[in-house]
Amino acid sequence: MRRFDCSNEEQREAGLREAAAAVKDGRLVVLPTDTVYGVGGDAFDPAAVNRVLAAKGRGRNMPSPVLVGGPEQVDDLAEELPAQARELMSLFWPGGLTLIVRHRPSITLDVGDTGGTVGIRMPDHPVALDLLRRTGPMAVSSANLTGRPSPQDCDAAQGMLGDSVAVYLDGGATAAAVPSSIVDLTCAEPVLLRAGAITLEELRRIVPTLRER
Numbered sequence: 001m002r003r004f005d006c007s008n009e010e011q012r013e014a015g016l017r018e019a020a021a022a023v024k025d026g027r028l029v030v031l032p033t034d035t036v037y038g039v040g041g042d043a044f045d046p047a048a049v050n051r052v053l054a055a056k057g058r059g060r061n062m063p064s065p066v067l068v069g070g071p072e073q074v075d076d077l078a079e080e081l082p083a084q085a086r087e088l089m090s091l092f093w094p095g096g097l098t099l100i101v102r103h104r105p106s107i108t109l110d111v112g113d114t115g116g117t118v119g120i121r122m123p124d125h126p127v128a129l130d131l132l133r134r135t136g137p138m139a140v141s142s143a144n145l146t147g148r149p150s151p152q153d154c155d156a157a158q159g160m161l162g163d164s165v166a167v168y169l170d171g172g173a174t175a176a177a178v179p180s181s182i183v184d185l186t187c188a189e190p191v192l193l194r195a196g197a198i199t200l201e202e203l204r205r206i207v208p209t210l211r212e213r
Contacts, residue, residue: 001163001166001167002015002166002167002168003158003168003170004018004019004168004170005170006032006127006169006171007170007171007172012127015167015169016127016130016131016134016169018167019131019167019169020131020134022166023040023131023135023138024042024135025166026041026047026048026051027048027051027165027166027167028040028052028055028161028164028166028167029138029165029167029168030143030154030157030158030161030167030168031125031127031131031140031169031171032125032169032170033067033123033125033128033140034094034095034096034123034125034174034175034176035096035123035176035177035179035180035197036142036144036151036177036179037142037143037151037152037154037156037157038067038140038141038142038143039055039056039140039141039142039157039161039165040064040138040139040140040141041138041139042136042138043066043077043109043137043138043139044109044136044137049064049139051164052064052141053141054164055164055165056141056142056144056145056146056161057145057146057147058141058146062146063119064140064141065098065118065119065121065139065141066109066119066137066138066139066140067120067121067122067132067137067138068120068121068122068132068137069122069129069130069132069135070122070129070133071086071090071122073132073136073137074089076104077104077109077118077120077137078101078102078103078104078120079101079103079105082101084185084207085099085101085185087207088203089122091206092198093122094124094129095124095180095198096121096124096179096180096181096196096197097121097181097183097197097198097203098120098121098180098182098183099119099120099121099183100117100118100119100182100183100185100186101117101120101185101186102116102118102186103116103117117184119182120137127169127171128171131169144156144157144160145161148160150177152173152174152176152177153170153173153174154168154169154170154171176197178197179196179197180194180196180197180198181194181195181196181199181203182194182196183203183207189209189210189211190207190210190211191211192210192211192212193213195212
């Protein structure tokens with residue numbers, strides 16, 4: 001297990017290199033996001049995703065969302081992305097919005113019991129985005145043990161996950177513990193599954209038919 005201080009340019013670059021290599025090898029990385037710290041692995045490696053769930057003590061009934069480094073990575077994941085999804089991405093990404101869409105049946109993607117769907121988000125954090133642009137999509141969940149508070153700093157994440165993680169990227173304290181809003185676009189009518197960083201009113205400007213669960 002190694003930890004890198006991303007406020008130091010040399011350590012940041014070394015940490016990003018080592019973290020990208022760890023993801024390629026199927027190991028886990030802790031990274032800062034714009035909400036809380038996350039723990040993640042290669043989204044296309046089912047064994048790595050299982051390690052994420054195991055590190056948290058979490059079951060497959062609570063699937064891991066997938067983080068991307070840019071909208072262009074979404075096309076590698078999603079099948080027939082709805083026009084409303086692209087509008088939401090254009091307005092609210094990077095940021096606190098997770099979109100649930102159908103994933104391509106042709107790809108190896110197993111992030112839990114999802115019924116063929118995937119939750120995708122582009123985080124608004126420079127360290128996370130730099131890593132994701134090197135690795136491609138990552139299955140990332142909050143870096144806490146299930147039932148414990150989501151960590152807003154690297155110390156808290158490391159204290160809970162310890163040696164189950166290969167690389168810790170310390171980006172300082174996160175701005176807020178407000179979770180992302182989750183919009184399910186796989187239904188006949190879009191559904192707000194969780195209110196969070198983006199309000200219902202803001203989302204309805206783009207998706208007027210959006211209803212609450």
